[in-house]
Amino acid sequence: MIKLAIIGYGQMGKLIEQLAPKYNFEVISIIDPLLGNEISGETLSGAEVCVDFTTPDTAFTNIQKICELGKNMVVGTTGWLDKLEAVQQLVQQNKIGMVYGSNFSLGMNLFFQMVNSATKLMNKIENYDVFGLEFHHKKKKDSPSGTAKILSDIVLKNTDNKTSAQFEKLDRKIEKNEFHFGSVRAGNIPGTHLIGFDSAADTIELKHTARNREGLALGALKAAEWIAQRNGLYNFSEHFSEIIGVEYEA
Ligand SMILES: NC(=O)c1ccc[n+]([C@@H]2O[C@H](COP(=O)([O-])OP(=O)(O)OC[C@H]3O[C@@H](n4cnc5c(N)ncnc54)[C@H](OP(=O)(O)O)[C@@H]3O)[C@@H](O)[C@H]2O)c1
Known part of the structure; x- marks a missing residue:
């Protein structure tokens, strides 16, 4: 012991x-x-x-x-x-x-590793555009979450055509070099983080949901x-x- x-x-x-x-x-x-x-x-x-x-x-x-x-x-x-x-x-x-x-969180740290590998892989293929989304309960005092910022750093480090993260609402088209990361606050939603890769043909999503x-x-x-x-x-x-x-x- x-x-x-x-x-x-x-x-x-x-x-x-x-x-x-x-x-x-x-x-x-x-x-x-x-x-x-x-x-x-x-x-x-x-x-x-x-x-x-x-x-x-x-x-x-x-x-x-x-x-x-x-x-x-x-x-x-x-x-x-x-x-x-x-x-x-x-x-x-x-x-x-x-x-x-x-x-x-062991799960979130595994998720960081998965996003690291996935973004390195997706960086080799031009067809996919990467995005992020996080959900939390309505009592959360800040947005984006600290975890969203870590995920964003991982994406930017590995994705040549993304040079900055955009966490705000936009009144214009997103620039090609901007990585868009949205935040939603509602109800009792447990911390949820999603990294997606979108192409004309399909979408690939990696998602972590904290249960407790x-x-x-x-x-x-x-x-x-x-x-x-x-x-x-x-x-x-x-x-x-x-x-x-x-x-x-x-
Ligand atoms: N690394 C991670 O994965 C992780 C996960 C969860 C939370 N956190 C962080 O960990 C911290 C605590 O989170 P929590 O949810 O447990 O907060 P919490 O429920 O507010 O508990 C903090 C406790 O520490 C006590 N405290 C304050 N000063 C102290 C001191 N000098 N010596 C001993 N105890 C003291 C507080 O007493 P009083 O109420 O009397 O001040 C309170 O009972 C936060 O900074 C949070 O962001 C990190």
Whole structure:
């Protein structure tokens, strides 16, 4: 059993606590303001890996504290990447291991790999025009989704005749070099991302639909197991490429 500390007892922290025993983890500490405790040598004593799903404004301080305690960690919290260089230094100075990323879903990371291969293949054939579409529930605060931006980067990297992404509504014809990515917000739709290739004869579609958050929590636990015995800073895609045995492409 790997001894795990959970930092942040919100939706993700609770799910990780639930799934942990099934994946060979023993949760030895849970840190959250609501539980009245905080990160310290005492509260993290015995933890082999920490998993942080807190808030964008607290993540960096948490990372600093955990690095200084010499603990390896997985950080799923988003919104601190402007401090990535400082984090790189902390990880090196304290000789710890850390995996970070904004989408830990195994399915979505497989989807990224599929879109990467598919766009490379479709780039060889002129007849098809690539497009993207994402759907989310009506409470989502932003559009396009962060995942749509990652997908768009993959498409642009591999498609010679697309040089920019267009996420906005258009009052004109789309330019040939523009990759159109639409967003729909309605009801309770779970995160859904589609990449399509359209020709005069047919349409090919690749689609990922998230059913719940379990894939995200499972990805965090797999990363925790992987980083428990490693040093250095890795983004989730690097870790994922290594576990599935494909070359990592930045
Ligand atoms: N990488 C991924 O795949 C992935 C997946 C899902 C979510 N996320 C990201 O992960 C973060 C958390 O998501 P969530 O849905 O679990 O959010 P959530 O339900 O709001 O939970 C966050 C929890 O962390 C607590 N917290 C805040 N500061 C803390 C600190 N310094 N130490 C310990 N706990 C602290 C919060 O307490 P209070 O309520 O008292 O502030 C809250 O209980 C977000 O940034 C989200 O975007 C990433």
